[in-house]
Amino acid sequence: MNLHFTRIKQLAGCALVGAAAMLAAPAHAGVANFDAQAPMVYGHGEKFLDGSLRFTSQISSFLQSQGITDGTVGVMLDGSNAGSCGAVIDCPAGNDSTYYSGWNDSSLNAQREGGFFNLNSLRFSFFAPLAGIPDGSYGQLQLTATTDDGSVVTRSADFAGQDANGHFMFSTWKLDPDFAALHLTNLNISACLFDGNGGCQNPADWALFQAQFAIDDLDVAVPLPGSAPLLMLGLAGLAAIRRRRAQ
Known part of the structure; x- marks a missing residue:
């Protein structure tokens, strides 16, 4: 009888550990790749859904400070x-x-309705305001993330240069493990231009409305649904075993 009881307790403990691990680990939610979106021009505050995320286009902070909310x-x-x-x-x-291409020093917000999400990677490129400009890395893509505890975390990555035909290239940005583990409630995506003095500016006084970007294939993950009930079931099972042992 004691051996049987010990075995039940061990199984319950394993179930509890497994449920806790499932609760901590995110589930793969897919990729926001915009393939379901029709060609569209977005203004300030316009929204669209893709994958598990809701995106909101935002006019540049400089224009907002001037009271301007119109424009592409x-x-x-x-x-x-x-x-x-x-x-x-x-x-x-x-x-x-x-x-999606962000124009005129603008940004794009991403949120998941009903909860947080993790960002593992994305593809991005500089979106040149004019064709035929010289090769080089003109700036960075900037990520400003708000986490579930209210913290603000930033990351940036240099835009790639041009291919042999003079077109700026998409590249893949795999986020570092610390950032990928963050529980994001909001993600703001924007661009900045190098100022030649070690800084990166948006807006850039010498090139207003030219901090532009293109993004695709946001690889996101969300918490496993149903993990919390499994965890509670494990806790309830342990409590029942303890009560039985006390009797």
Whole structure:
């Protein structure tokens, strides 16, 4: 009888540990790749859903400070159509699917309705305001994340240069483990331009409305649904065993 009771207790303990591990580990939620989005021009405050995230386009903070809330903030573009950017603006290379481009020093907010999320990686590129500009890395993509405890955490990565045909290239940014483990309630995505003195500015006084970016394939994860009930079940099982032993 004692051996049987000990075995039950061991199994309950294993169930509890397993449930706790499931609660701590995120589940893969998929990729926000914008492929379901139609070509679209976005203004300030306009929203769209993709994957598990709700995105909101935002006009630049400088324009907002001037009381301006009109104008193009972002555009959903078809990477398989080389002419989708028109004759003046140069589309980035290395992406033949739909992607979001942030224009005119703007930013893009991402939130998950009903909870937080983790960001593992994304693809990004500089979105040149004009075709034919010299090769080089002109700035950075900037991530400003708000976590579930109210902390604000930032990360930045340099834009890649051009390919052999003079088009700025998409590259993949795999976030560091510390950032990927954060429980994000809001993610703001923007660009800045190098100022030549070790800084990166948005807006840039010498190049207003030219801190532009393109993003695609945001790889996100969310908590496993049902983990909390499993954990509570394990706790209840242990409590029942302890009561039985006390009797």
